[in-house]
Amino acid sequence: MDISPDAWVLYEWRGLQLNATIVFTWAVMAVLVLGSRAVTARLSEGETVSRWQVMLEVIVSAIRDQIAEVGADRPGRYLPFIGTLFLFIATANVLAVVPGYQPPTGSLSTTAALAICVLVAVPLFSIGERGIGGYLRTYVQPTPLMLPFNLVGEASRTIALAVRLYGNVMSGTVIVGILISVAPFFFPVVMQVLGLLTGLIQAYIFAILAMVYIGSASRSRRRTERPTDSPETTATGD
Amino acid sequence: MQIDWLTVAAQIVNFLVLVWLLQRFLYRPITDAMARREERIESRLSEAKAAREEVEAEASRLREQQRALEDSREEVLGEARQEAAALRDRLEDDIREEMEARRATWQDHLQDEREAFAAQLQERAGRQVIEIVGRVLEDYVGSDLASQLAGTFADRLAGLEAEDRDKLKQAAAHAEGPARVQSSVALKTASRSQITRAIHETVAPEIEVEYAEDADLLVGVRLTIGEQTVDWSATRFLNRLETTLDEVIEGSGRHRPRPAPATD
Known part of the structure; x- marks a missing residue:
């Protein structure tokens, strides 16, 4: 059985394979972009607001609030990156209820790509916030002895991000596949429902962790002033 | 994977x-x-x-x-x-x-x-009285009104009160001019002498007496010696009547309705 949509090749042209991961990613993107476009094309700024616009406003402001809760001073600065992480992962996971759909987040390639984006975004936001010198100085704090550990931590948390998401989503699919052979009618439905919940939680965890990494890199000086405010403690185990 | x-x-x-x-x-x-x-x-x-x-x-x-x-x-x-x-x-x-x-x-x-009313009344009453008196005198005394007047005056002079007589005597004693007798009608000689005699007997024996006529007296005789005067005439009655009438009118006028009083 295929446990990765990467292996599901839909089209091949001169050695370039168009696999299901990319196709379903485009589908998710299309859903997100077209849905947003349809609503935001008729935005209202008066008293009467359409319910779709209300829904989008609730989602966007909730993401902003979450970013602000993690500790960012300017949530609007991180909103596009963190919000897109959350919306993409959540939509990709929720669409799993559609028959024939395989979530692209179940592919290690997708999660790795997202983790690499986070890996790159952390120094970028940090440099943008504090300058290159300020960013590089975080690697030798509190002492230069910590430099190798900081580097290892940077790499390991990126890998952890990728594998955590991939494992959770892929395991859901795998468990459903196994349960279909054991108890064909009842358990898969329960597991699908559970999968929806898990998918949303994973989206939330991924986005929040990314924000925590970015935030910690951007304001480590403040963190030294308040040593109890460790962002790592918010990373829930899974 | x-x-x-x-x-x-x-x-x-x-x-x-x-x-x-x-x-x-x-x-x-x-x-x-x-x-x-x-x-x-x-x-x-x-x-x-x-x-x-x-x-x-x-x-x-x-x-x-x-x-x-x-x-x-x-x-x-x-x-x-x-x-x-x-x-x-x-x-x-x-x-x-x-x-x-x-x-x-x-x-x-x-x-x-x-x-005006009083004057009119007085005039009318006077005329009426004169007429009546005249008629009465004519009817009862005869035509000789003057002699009758003289007799009456002489009688009155004789019947004067002692006080009045003294006053007249004093006036005659001090008087420079003659005694003056005025009558409503011309007196005959007999009447004049009667009066003169009465004056001489009553007041002063030697006083001169002069006679004159005065229509104002209506009917009667007036004797004037110095400042003293004695008269018996219808005018005196009429004056008394006028006084009485005045009193009557005064009394009736007091009872007449007054004009409406001002706002008070």
Whole structure:
């Protein structure tokens, strides 16, 4: 059985394979972009607001609030990156209820790509916030002895991000596949429902962790002033 | 379970494209709309606040104005009351004066009428009395009225009170001129001598007596010695009658209705 949509090749042209991961990613993107476009094309700024616009406003402001809760001073600065992480992962996971759909987040390639984006975004936001010198100085704090550990931590948390998401989503699919052979009618439905919940939680965890990494890199000086405010403690185990 | 690096690269691109697309179609419009709505609400709230402050200022200004109006109204009312009282007093005085003047005019008029009436009455009564007396005297005494007058006068002179006689005697003693006898009709010699004799007997034996006529006496004789006068004449009766009539008219006039009094 295929446990990765990467292996599901839909089209091949001169050695370039168009696999299901990319196709379903485009589908998710299309859903997100077209849905947003349809609503935001008729935005209202008066008293009467359409319910779709209300829904989008609730989602966007909730993401902003979450970013602000993690500790960012300017949530609007991180909103596009963190919000897109959350919306993409959540939509990709929720669409799993559609028959024939395989979530692209179940592919290690997708999660790795997202983790690499986070890996790159952390120094970028940090440099943008504090300058290159300020960013590089975080690697030798509190002492230069910590430099190798900081580097290892940077790499390991990126890998952890990728594998955590991939494992959770892929395991859901795998468990459903196994349960279909054991108890064909009842358990898969329960597991699908559970999968929806898990998918949303994973989206939330991924986005929040990314924000925590970015935030910690951007304001480590403040963190030294308040040593109890460790962002790592918010990373829930899974 | 392996990583397809080509797919990874494609997914990175996909993700970045998605970030850009969503930033363009979702985050920016939504946040802008929310910001604008908040701005509008803010501006409306501040507008409402400004309007409310304005209204409150206006209200306090109006209250102030109203208070000033009430104060000035009290003042104006007090002045008007004073003016009205003064006007009323003046009008009352005017009316009282006018009523007094009318009453005085009426009194004058009444007095004139009364006097005219009295005079008329006196005249008529006099004529009537004279006529009656004349007729009576003619009927009962005969045609010799003058001699009868002389007799009567002589009798009266003789019957004078002692006091009056003394006065006449004193007057005769001090008198420089003659005694003067006036009669309503010309007296005959006999009558004259009768009177002269009576004077001589009663008053002074040597006094001269001169005779004259006086139509005012109507009927009667008057003796004047110095400042003393004794007369017996119809005029005296008539004068007494006039006095009586005056008293009667006075008494009746007091009971006549007066004009309506002024407002009091």
